[in-house]
Amino acid sequence: MIFYNTDENKETVVDQKTIIQIIAHKDFRYQMAGPDSIKNVYIFSGSENDLSLSRTYQVNLLCNYDMMYYPFDSQVCYIEMITKGNNDHLVDLVPHQLDFLGPQELSQYFVRGFQQCNSVQRGKKSLRVEVLLGRRLLGNALTVFLPTALLTVIGHLTNYFKPFFFEAVISVNLTVMLVLATMFLSVSATLPATSYVKMVDIWMLFNLFIPFIEVFLHTYIDQLRDDEGEVKEVNSHGKSRKIEPITTIQVVKEKLVSINEMIQQDALREHYNRKNINQKKLKFASMISLRLTPTIAAIFFGTFWIFGLSLYFFPRELGAINPTCN
Structure with missing residues (x-):
């Protein structure tokens, strides 16, 4: 063999480590050895019994x-x-x-x-x-999946901070991204290098993508607030600081009180058009941040775990490599 x-x-061999035994049939027939035998033994026909050859291999x-x-x-x-x-x-x-x-x-x-x-x-x-x-899933769940999910939730909670804490919102999400990137590299280093993407890589990349979207949306929303032309209150080292509107908006506000009626009408039209557009953009961006992003994350988490647990509890059958082995 x-x-x-x-x-x-490696091949099987017959050497000094090989053990041969006679498996006596329960109904085997035997007879006493004749007077010419020097041993007091029973003699039986070998064709009625089996021989067992055994050897231990380490491969x-x-x-x-x-x-x-x-x-x-x-x-x-x-x-x-x-x-x-x-x-x-x-x-x-x-x-x-x-x-x-x-x-x-x-x-x-x-x-x-x-x-x-x-x-x-x-x-x-x-x-x-x-x-x-x-x-065993418990070890991976406690060291990989649970911490990354908690970090993603922490990053999403910044959506409920007041606009006053814009800097804190960005800082928290960037910190979450840094920690997730570090965990991603450490997990990848413990696994064999493969040319294909593994399920744990998809999980880590998705969780890394969430705080990136949060930072992008908060930056965009803050930019829309600047376009409103109102005095902005920001957090500066724990103290409130007011920032005047940008120059282009200030010019528009000067035109709003112009003595030239044509200039004033054009300024009013531009002001309200800009304000309506910004309000729509703010509403849409807030909807993405507060509703769409967590909905997509919940769908991904549910789909990921349902698919993963189905593979875990219903693995491919033994013999799947060779269909003739059933």
């Missing part, structure tokens, strides 16, 4: 893991033993007893199940043992 999925295709298996659905992924690692040479017509591979004597809890995975079956590998008879490995 050949261990097919090992580095050097390093080559298993391909798909990390795309990390940490909801389940991996199938297998032992593939095939016949050597042209011995197919002399050997029947019959799955019998399979015992897993190792620990069920491993460093990164735990054993979810195992099975053995017959299959065909490169036109040869094969005996396949498959082991299904899964991950």
Whole structure:
């Protein structure tokens, strides 16, 4: 036999470590040894009983893991033993007893199940043992998902700050982005490098994108407030500070009280048009920040966890790699 999925295709051998035993049939017939025998033994026909050959092997298996659905992924690692040479017509591979004597809890995975079956590998008879490995979600939930979700919620709560605390709003969201970026890099460094994006990467990138949108919206809203031409009150090192409107608005206000009726009418028309447009933009931006952004985040969180838990609790069946192994 050949261990097919090992580095050097290790073969079975018959050496001093091999143990051969006679499995006596319960109804076997025997007779006493004749007078010419020097031992007091029973003699029986070997064709009526079986011989058992056993040997212990320690091999390093080559298993391909798909990390795309990390940490909801389940991996199938297998032992593939095939016949050597042209011995197919002399050997029947019959799955019998399979015992897993190792620990069920491993460093990164735990054993979810195992099975053995017959299959065909490169036109040869094969005996396949498959082991299904899964991950514990609690560790990842407490160290990755829960902290990132809490940081995203903290960043969103800044939408309910008063306009007076604009600087604090920007500072909180930028701090959230910095912490999320640091966590993203640390999580990525602990995982194998892959050419494809993993589920945890999608989660981290989405949470990193939320505070960026918040900063963008608050900056845009603050700019619209400046266009209103009113005295603005800001927070300066814990003290209130008033800022005069920008120059272009000041010029418009001077035209509003012009003695020239034509100039005054044009100024009034421009003033109210600008004010209506700004009010609509402010309302739309506030709607995005207070309603649309949390709605999209809630939909993403729900979809992500429903899909992930469906993969976790209903993993692909053993034998999915080789459909003949059922």
